[in-house]
Amino acid sequence: MKIYFATLALLSLAACEAQPEGEPVVRTRIDGKEGPASAAPPTDPSATVASSVExxxxxxxxxxxxxxxxxxxxxxxxxxxxxxxxxxxxxxxLSSFAKSRDPETIAFAMNAGMFDEEGNPVGYFVEDSERLKALNTAEGEGNFHMNPNGVFYGTGGEWHVRTTADFLANVSERPEFGTQSGPMLVIDGKLHPEITRDGPSRLTRNAVGVDEQGRAHFVISNAPVSFGKIARFYRDELSVKNALFLDGNVSQLWNPATERLDQGAPIGPIVVVKRKASQ
Structure with missing residues (x-):
């Protein structure tokens, strides 16, 4: 079966484009108002656009x-x-998915891994504790097979990102959810060894990482970005020791609080982040 990867171009090992050292992150309010936004999730209800929910x-x-x-x-x-x-x-x-959900319960949703021509996952995939696809340890071409690749998974409020080899060796119980993708961007605090600082491949990309507090950080670029830059953001700004690339070019986000619902090329698996009832 032919496999569609949104980012089939291999990461280049050629000389990379220079970037200024130590350039600070500049944060802007998501509602477009004046003033800087904090690094933590906004707590001021005025920061929302579509509803009273932050x-x-x-x-x-x-x-x-x-x-x-x-x-x-x-x-x-x-x-x-x-x-x-x-x-x-x-x-x-995401627009088709959004029609089946109450937006007031959704914090956000995002594409969550690579897929074949029918939209089915090409790697490990677990939904509601049911394994729909076994762990993929095969060799191959494309970003998915650029080892180490990895798995984002969790049960209840325990969420993790591990390399595929680490997952295979140490995770024996089936989680409530899981998705396999690749490559890993950050592994034990270090960038993937084949990722250059800023290679020539530039696409809209998204990824996930889990920090030492157990929080899951999802990032999607709003302009073409290199693997190196998004990996550095996880390592240097978010202090995430393990981060996993999800996909590129097809990357999309649904954020009901700001009425953002991305359109684009067909996607496959979707990760859904819901607000708990008390939120």
Missing amino acids: SACRSIIFENTPLTHCLAIPSRHTISMDLAPDGQPPYRS
Whole structure:
């Protein structure tokens, strides 16, 4: 079966474009009002656009590239995977998925891994504790097979990112959710060994990482970005020791609080971050 990867171009090992050292992150309010936004999720209801519920996402400029950073916190949110309505083909778009959900319950949703021509995951995928696809340890071409790749998974409020080899060796119980993608961006605090500082491949990309407090950081670029830059953002600005690339070019976000609902090429698996009932 032919596999569609949104970022089939291999990461270049050639000389990379120079970037200024130590350039600070500039954060902008997601509602476009004056004044800086804090690094933590906004607590001021005025920071929302579409509702009285605060947005879990904020706009950030990192090394002159606009990013959106969405934060899931175990005490406030739940995480799950969704691929398709019961007994039907995959959603293939966030707009189709959004029609089936109450936006007041959704903090945000994002594409969550690579897929084949029908939109089915090419790697490990668990939804509602049911394994729909086994762990993929095969060799191959493309970003998914650029080892080490990895798995984002969790049960309840315990969320993790591990390399595929680490997951295979140390995770024996099936989680409530899981998705496999690749490559890893950050591994034990170090950048993937084949990622250059700023290689020539520039696409809209998204990724996920979990920090030492157990919070899941989702990032999607709002302009073409290199692997190196998004990996540095996780390592240097978010202090995330393990981060996983999800996809590129098809990367999309639904953030009901700001009425952002991205359109684009067909997607596959979807990660869903919901607000807990008390939030």
